[in-house]
Amino acid sequence: xxxxxxTETLMNFLFDTVVPYLxxxxxxxxxxxxxxxxxxxxxxxxxxxxGYEKMDTNVQSFLNSVLRIVLKVIIVIVAVSIVGIPTASLxxxxxxxxxxxxxxxxxxxxxxxxxxxILLCKPFHIGDxxxxxxxxxxxxxxxxxxxxxxxxxxxxxxxxxxxLSNCTITNLSTCATRRIDFDFSVDYKSDIALVRKVLLATxxxxxxxxxxxxxxxxxxxxxxxxxxxxxxLWVSAENYWTVYFAMxxxxxxxxxxxxxxxxxxxxxxxxxxxx
Numbered sequence: 001x002x003x004x005x006x007t008e009t010l011m012n013f014l015f016d017t018v019v020p021y022l023x024x025x026x027x028x029x030x031x032x033x034x035x036x037x038x039x040x041x042x043x044x045x046x047x048x049x050x051g052y053e054k055m056d057t058n059v060q061s062f063l064n065s066v067l068r069i070v071l072k073v074i075i076v077i078v079a080v081s082i083v084g085i086p087t088a089s090l091x092x093x094x095x096x097x098x099x100x101x102x103x104x105x106x107x108x109x110x111x112x113x114x115x116x117x118i119l120l121c122k123p124f125h126i127g128d129x130x131x132x133x134x135x136x137x138x139x140x141x142x143x144x145x146x147x148x149x150x151x152x153x154x155x156x157x158x159x160x161x162x163x164l165s166n167c168t169i170t171n172l173s174t175c176a177t178r179r180i181d182f183d184f185s186v187d188y189k190s191d192i193a194l195v196r197k198v199l200l201a202t203x204x205x206x207x208x209x210x211x212x213x214x215x216x217x218x219x220x221x222x223x224x225x226x227x228x229x230x231x232x233l234w235v236s237a238e239n240y241w242t243v244y245f246a247m248x249x250x251x252x253x254x255x256x257x258x259x260x261x262x263x264x265x266x267x268x269x270x271x272x273x274x275x
Contacts, residue, residue, distance in 0.1 A: 028079040035075035043067050062119050065144040111145040114165035128173035133163045178240050180233055185226040187261040195260055199231045202254045208239040226263035
């Protein structure tokens with residue numbers, strides 16, 4: 001009867017069974033590491049091609065996300081096949097898992113569908129200033145699931161595409177000019193003709209206020225303590241906030257210069273004394 005050598009048996013087991021799989025695992029890890037880097041190189045080259053640069057910026061951002069995901073999935077399948085797992089079984093498993101995940105993440109799929117709708121309908125583009133879903137800011141990126149917006153105070157807000165497709169979107173970058181309506185109140189004893197001249201002169205002194213269309217001043221109502229006056233003027237879209245804040249300060253100074261009073265309503269506070 002041959003003598004049993006446990007050391008030799010373990011070594012044979014290692015070299016015949018473990019080592020081949022170990023090399024396969026190492027190969028698979030190398031494929032993943034090198035493959036993911038190649039994906040970045042390939043996507044970067046595609047994005048720098050002339051045909052890609054002619055595409056709309058929204059489409060570029062969307063395709064960038066899709067290309068990276070699809071190519072990385074292919075790399076993962078190749079790596080798994082190197083380990084020895086049949087790709088047919090893997091694809092079948094992925095299909096089954098995909099169906100289960102699809103049921104579980106219907107919101108995510110709706111975001112993808114909404115992203116496609118946004119790309120097709122183009123309610124906004126990258127770089128536009130929008131107001132939507134309770135957020136206002138400049139569109140930074142339109143991704144597969146989310147749209148990134150940078151707010152005026154420099155915060156990055158990520159909005160699900162599904163929310164954007166189901167809400168009212170105000171695009172403030174579509175038109176080159178915007179109108180600003182200012183509401184002021186003056187005392188009932190004020191000379192309306194003087195008030196109109198002062199407001200128009202104040203608007204004319206601001207170099208960012210357009211003179212065509214010309215500014216307008218109208219009486220908009222009779223308030224409880226004064227006459228409501230509306231100043232309506234036009235500006236370039238990029239000068240909107242500059243003019244908006246400057247006019248309130250300039251009008252106050254002009255009213256003070258010509259002794260035009262701004263009425264205020266006194267609030268009486270009544271307190272019941274305890275007996």
